[in-house]
Amino acid sequence: DGGITQSPKYLFRKEGQNVTLSCEQNLNHDAMYWYRQDPGQGLRLIYYSQIVNDFQKGDIAEGYSVSREKKESFPLTVTSAQKNPTAFYLCASKLMNTEAFFGQGTRLTVV
Amino acid sequence: DQQVKQNSPSLSVQEGRISILNCDYTNSMFDYFLWYKKYPAEGPTFLISISSIKDKNEDGRFTVFLNKSAKHLSLHIVPSQPGDSAVYFCAARGYGGSQGNLIFGKGTKLSVKP
Numbered sequence: 001d002g003g004i005t006q007s008p009k010y011l012f013r014k015e016g017q018n019v020t021l022s023c024e025q026n027l028n029h030d031a032m033y034w035y036r037q038d039p040g041q042g043l044r045l046i047y048y049s050q051i052v053n054d055f056q057k058g059d060i061a062e063g064y065s066v067s068r069e070k071k072e073s074f075p076l077t078v079t080s081a082q083k084n085p086t087a088f089y090l091c092a093s094k095l096m097n098t099e100a101f102f103g104q105g106t107r108l109t110v111v
Numbered sequence: 112d113q114q115v116k117q118n119s120p121s122l123s124v125q126e127g128r129i130s131i132l133n134c135d136y137t138n139s140m141f142d143y144f145l146w147y148k149k150y151p152a153e154g155p156t157f158l159i160s161i162s163s164i165k166d167k168n169e170d171g172r173f174t175v176f177l178n179k180s181a182k183h184l185s186l187h188i189v190p191s192q193p194g195d196s197a198v199y200f201c202a203a204r205g206y207g208g209s210q211g212n213l214i215f216g217k218g219t220k221l222s223v224k225p
Contacts (some may be wrong), residue, residue, distance in 0.1 A: 042217035102154030
């Protein structure tokens with residue numbers, strides 16, 4: 001079954017720690033995206049990658065980093081520089097002129 | 112500056128009646144619009160889309176209308192069902208350097224009461 005998988009579903013981070021959220025897709029999509037959802041804020045774009053080994057900052061990239069070494073994978077690292085990391089994180093993938101397919105999300109909580 | 116706006120945070124409708132969710136956009140260069148539905152703690156799922164060369168697209172109970180001159184689109188759900196209760200996001204597809212990227216509104220939470 002083709003799809004996009006995010007892991008873990010729930011993640012807890014201590015203050016000052018870096019954590020990495022996984023996103024894998026087997027849809028053969030070129031583009032992949034990371035969004036953050038906060039209550040009342042909609043979906044805000046963190047980073048995106050339209051091709052392997054290339055990625056671009058979105059609207060709220062500060063405190064985050066990504067890599068795109070393989071077409072199937074687009075991990076997001078939430079660094080200690082991100083001052084308010086508690087949120088619901090969504091990964092998506094798409095072909096250029098199609099709708100985006102989303103993973104089930106990762107809920108990150110700072111403890 | 113918000114390019115895609117959903118000005119109603121919530122909407123409550125009786126089962127069987129029509130639900131109308133609205134979305135406004137500011138950039139006339141947008142040429143493709145989408146609606147997504149999202150349940151709590153899940154990823155959004157694609158619902159319906161419309162190209163700027165059309166003014167209406169229909170899929171079962173869901174119809175999207177586009178008014179380019181007003182930079183406005185709406186999603187109609189008829190008849191509404193309790194299972195339609197979710198947050199609905201309007202999105203526009205970017206262009207140029209951001210071609211393919213989706214720009215989302217803040218969402219409207221729809222509650223359909225039995």
